[in-house]
Amino acid sequence: SYVLTQPPSVSVAPGQTARITCGGNNIGSRRVHWYQQQPGQAPVMVVYDDSDRPSGIPERFSGSNSGNTATLTISRVEVGDEADYYCQVWDSSSVHQVFGTGTKVTVL
Amino acid sequence: QVQLVESGGGVIQPGASLRLSCAASGFIFKDYGMHWVRQAPGKGLEWVAFIRFDGSNKYYADSVKGRITISRDNSKNTLWLQMNTLRPEDTAVYYCAKDPCRRGAGDCSLDFWGQGTLVIVSS
Numbered sequence: 251s252y253v254l255t256q257p258p259s260v261s262v263a264p265g266q267t268a269r270i271t272c273g274g275n276n277i278g279s280r281r282v283h284w285y286q287q288q289p290g291q292a293p294v295m296v297v298y299d300d301s302d303r304p305s306g307i308p309e310r311f312s313g314s315n316s317g318n319t320a321t322l323t324i325s326r327v328e329v330g331d332e333a334d335y336y337c338q339v340w341d342s343s344s345v346h347q348v349f350g351t352g353t354k355v356t357v358l
Numbered sequence: 359q360v361q362l363v364e365s366g367g368g369v370i371q372p373g374a375s376l377r378l379s380c381a382a383s384g385f386i387f388k389d390y391g392m393h394w395v396r397q398a399p400g401k402g403l404e405w406v407a408f409i410r411f412d413g414s415n416k417y418y419a420d421s422v423k424g425r426i427t428i429s430r431d432n433s434k435n436t437l438w439l440q441m442n443t444l445r446p447e448d449t450a451v452y453y454c455a456k457d458p459c460r461r462g463a464g465d466c467s468l469d470f471w472g473q474g475t476l477v478i479v480s481s
Contacts, residue, residue, distance in 0.1 A: 251420070281466075281467075283467035283468070285403070285468075287403075291473075292453055292471040292472060292473050292474055293395075293403065293453070293468075293471050294471070295467055295468065295469050295470075298458070298466075298467040298469070299467070304469065334402075336402065336403050338403075338467065338468070340464070340465035340466070342465065345417045345464070346405060346417065346419060346420075347393065347395075347405035347408065347464070347468075348405065349395075349402060349403040349404065349405060350402075351402055352402040352403070
C-alpha cells in the first residue's frame with residue numbers, strides 16, 4: 251500500500267516560515283491535500299489539489315508538490331498555527347485514501 | 359453552511375456491535391460521496407471507508423474490511439457506519455467527512471468534517 255512519510259515535529263519562531271514535508275513514491279503525480287488539526291478539534295482542510303486554498307484559509311498557507319516530496323509552507327507563522335498537520339492522497343491501486351503520519355508544529 | 363454531526367459512540371465490550379450515525383445539512387447530500395475517518399487516542403488519522411453519492415460503490419480500509427459496513431439514506435441526509443466484532447484497537451474518535459467532488463469517485467480531498475464521536479472498546 252502507498253505510504254506517506256512526514257517529520258514528527260517542526261519547530262518555528264513566530265514570524266518565520268515553517269515547511270512541512272510529505273514524502274511518497276512519485277507523489278508529484280498525485281494530488282496532495284493538507285489538513286490542520288488543533289488540539290481536541292476536528293481536522294480542517296488548509297490546502298487541496300497540491301496548492302489551492304479553501305475559502306477562509308489565509309494566504310500564509312501554501313503548497314507545492316514535485317518528484318517524491320510535497321510541501322506545506324506556512325509563512326509568517328503565528329502562535330495560532332500550532333497544531334498537527336496531515337497530508338493526504340488517493341491511492342487508485344488500492345482505492346484507499348491515505349494519510350501521512352502527521353507533523354506537530356510547535357511555535358517557539 | 360455545511361454541518362456534519364456524528365452520534366452513536368460510547369463504551370462497548372470487545373466482540374460487540376455498534377452503529378454510528380452522521381447527520382448532514384447545509385449541502386445537497388445526495389450529490390456527494392462521504393467518508394469515515396478515525397483517530398485512535400494520541401495517534402494520527404486513519405481513513406476507514408467511503409461511499410459514493412448514490413451508494414453504488416463502497417471502499418474500506420484493510421484493517422476494517424469484513425467487519426464494518428458504510429451506508430447512507432439520501433432521503434434522510436444520514437450516513438451510517440455499522441461496526442461488528444469490535445476490537446480494542448478500534449477505540450478511536452470517528453469522524454464523518456464530505457467529499458467535495460460532486461458525484462465523484464472518492465478520489466478527492468475531504469473538505470468538511472464533523473466533530474467526531476468517541477468509541478471505546480473495552481471490557
